[in-house]
Amino acid sequence: MPLIEAERLTKKFGGLLALREVSFYINSGEILGLIGPNGAGKTTLFNTVAGVFRPESGMIRFNGEEITGLPPFELSLKGIARTFQITKPFLNITVLDNIMVGALSREKSLEAGKKFSLEVLEFVGLASKKDLMAAKLTLEDRKRLEMARALATKPRLLMLDEVMAGLNPKEMEETLTLIRKVHAEGMSIFVVEHVMKAILSVSHRVMVLHHGEKIAEGAPNDIVQNQKVIDAYLGQSYHA
Secondary structure (H helix, E strand, O other), rough: OOEEEEEEEEEEEOOOOEEEEEEEEEEOOEEEEEEEOOOHHHHHHHHHHOOOOOOOOEEOOOOOOOOOOOOOHHHHOOEEEEOOOOOOOOOOOOOHHHHHHOOOOOOOOOOHHHHHHHHHHHHHHHHHHOOOOHHHHHHHHHHHEEEEEHHOOOEEEEEOOOOOOOOHHHHHHHHHHHHHHHHHHHEEEEEEEHHHHHHHOOOOEEEEEEEEEHHHOOOOOHHHOOOHHHHHHHHOOOOO
């Protein structure tokens, strides 16, 4: 049984059909990448799975339970966490306190929350900056903080929204190393990304959206050779 499974998701905004009967699944311990041109529906699909939007039709199941339309806070308690492309830290509190906001959704005391938060900070490489105000972090560290806050909720599925946007090549490689480290802990990951080299190197399967429809899904090597994907997104000059 897949960890998460979506069937025929359709989402409209007024007269705009943003998603048309999109189905997909993610197995336990799997990394699924999501790509497509701007306006393809990637963010809409991501937000529909994360509980920000309710679909007009279709169904989402997580760990065998229907979760269609549940709000984000309920999904978090069930084991789904997400990051945002534009990072959203609490700027005027410390890095540690930012993590504790997530940790205290699970832990029963401040002491336990702090202990686990420190473990998460060590895991993502921010332990030395725990007492800094979040506003003082670099973009790369803010993205690590975003991931750390999600991990602090002890999810089974981690949804990553363009975590490499705005990073230089060295920072991208460090972020990929962190994603692999998270996956090695048994985490299932759903990642949206425009950096093709990155998503192809880290994903087990890749799904492609275009005009709100799924046009392809498969192993990374197969996706980059798929003519529909080349025509809609990669372009004839693309070389993996």
